[in-house]
Amino acid sequence: MTQPMTLAEKILAAKVGRDVVRPGELLEVPVDWVLAHEITTPVAIRMLEERDMDRVWNPERVVAVPDHTVPAKDIASARLYQRLKAWVQKHGIKHWYDVGRGGIAHTVFEASGLPAPGEVVVSGDSHTPNAGALGMFATGVGSTDLAGAIYAGTFWLKVPETLRIDLVGELQPGVYAKDIILEVIRRIGDDGARSMAMEWGGPGMATLSMEERFTLTNMAVEAGGMTGIVAADDVTQAYLREKGTPEERWRIFEPDPDAHYAERIEVNLSELEPVVAFPNRPGNGHPISDARGIRIDQAYLGSCTNGRISDLRIAANILRGRRIADHVRMIVVPATQAIYKQALREGLIEVFVEAGATVSYPSCGACLGMHTGVLGPDDVCISSTNRNFTGRMGHPSAQIYLASPAVVAASAVAGEITDPREFLTETATQLSA
The missing domain is CATH 3.30.499.10 (Aconitase, domain 3)
Structure with missing residues (x-):
């Protein structure tokens, strides 16, 4: 058997032509x-x-x-x-x-x-x-x-x-x-x-x-x-x-x-709430309530983790009709050229630009501190990327908080880390009014 x-x-096992393989x-x-x-x-x-x-x-x-x-x-x-x-x-x-x-x-x-x-x-x-x-x-x-x-x-x-x-x-x-x-x-x-x-x-x-x-x-x-x-x-x-x-x-x-x-x-999944990973480890996760009120300088939406069309749609739904806080810069990086084109067709790029964000060419960008949004000394960034190690996105003194695209977008508008469910409730109230 x-x-x-x-x-x-x-x-x-199938790749090496064996019936069974075992760990080690x-x-x-x-x-x-x-x-x-x-x-x-x-x-x-x-x-x-x-x-x-x-x-x-x-x-x-x-x-x-x-x-x-x-x-x-x-x-x-x-x-x-x-x-x-x-x-x-x-x-x-x-x-x-x-x-x-x-x-x-x-x-x-x-x-x-x-x-x-x-x-x-x-x-x-x-x-x-x-x-x-x-x-x-x-x-x-x-x-x-x-x-x-x-x-x-x-x-x-x-x-x-x-x-x-x-x-x-x-x-x-x-x-x-x-x-x-x-x-x-x-x-x-x-x-x-x-x-x-x-x-x-x-x-x-x-x-x-x-x-x-x-x-x-x-x-x-x-x-x-x-x-x-x-x-x-x-x-x-x-x-x-x-x-x-x-x-x-x-x-x-x-x-x-x-x-x-x-x-x-x-x-x-039914009991899960938004999670934010505090500096400087992805495993340093906290409920969104622990992060509320942390002032940010940059909001970054992109990467191989969260730069897909669904991620852009989630962020755009929060940003539509709103403006990014004056002291915040938001950078949006679609993960591929095809996603960029789809976002153009759906009007998402216009939503980002109207909200005050900048949209960059599809690439890994600032995720690893090489391009398009590198952080400076003491910058605080809310990011949809995958790592928040010291110096990962730029200067070693910068602080990176990892979160979902919804948290990134909501925080960009509020100017501080914010629970995106507040924006969903606000939108629902406006629609029912």
Whole structure:
């Protein structure tokens, strides 16, 4: 009789042609995709060139997206971009999303129609688990492992233990997926899922859209996780059909009911309130009531975590007909060019501009302190990004509070960290008047 397995174990077992794999086993895992960007990939390219190993195992299975500092902010950034583009052209990389046609790599990849359930993707970027929401094994690796994957199409992996997160209930108005993941990290700590797979499930999962699920898996690394993963259910499959992913490539796995988990936790979505992560750790979560009244200098809406069209809609609904506080600057960064275009069609960009925000080109931007909104000394920022480490978005003395797009927008208007449910109540009262 086959031993029960978690979702991650089942995917890995299938990839290596085994009936069973167990946590702690060292595997050489074939990859289906390598996701490349201009910061870490040039390091891997150099490693290969220095060893006369400059080849790509399958140019049709590499997705290259310059995203961290584009358009280039300085000469060093321009050189990194040139390096990636020259490599792409030399090796005939098929899936190249250049400046003006891409955005943030993870968000481009998720919506490209390329990834499929049961597949494996690696990238030299820690937020690669984003793609795990599609029922695939997605993980970030170092530049050495990235070089090996580019050259051979495989990488070495120790099978992770799995943390199971069961969702029950349904989110209330003004509470979002970002609040779920911040609450989980608050409970288990910044290393509570160290080197684990974070498997999401439970009846509450059916109430979450794909965009909300991407937010959950995206931040696995903020809890120390190797990956985040969700079984491909009806919601996933509808999304894949919409994006044009060929069904013959789907390999849909479910965790066994009696699979062994290192730990299980339950989150009741119906009882959840907005959560704000205080400086300087994503795990330093507090209820919104603890954060109310903290004066801010900057409100930042964007990143691979919360720069999707649903995030922009949430913020625009709060900002429509209102103005950003005089002492606050708000920066909006759609995650991809396609999202930017959709926001234009829906009039969201106009809402942001009328409210006094500035809208920037799709990129990682200020999320990692490289571009478009870097914080100065003692700045206080409310941000929809994924990390608030010291110096993450700019000067070491700056303070970063992580929250949902709704909290970011409400705080931008109020000039201080604010519960977005107050704005929803105010809007409802106006509509009923």
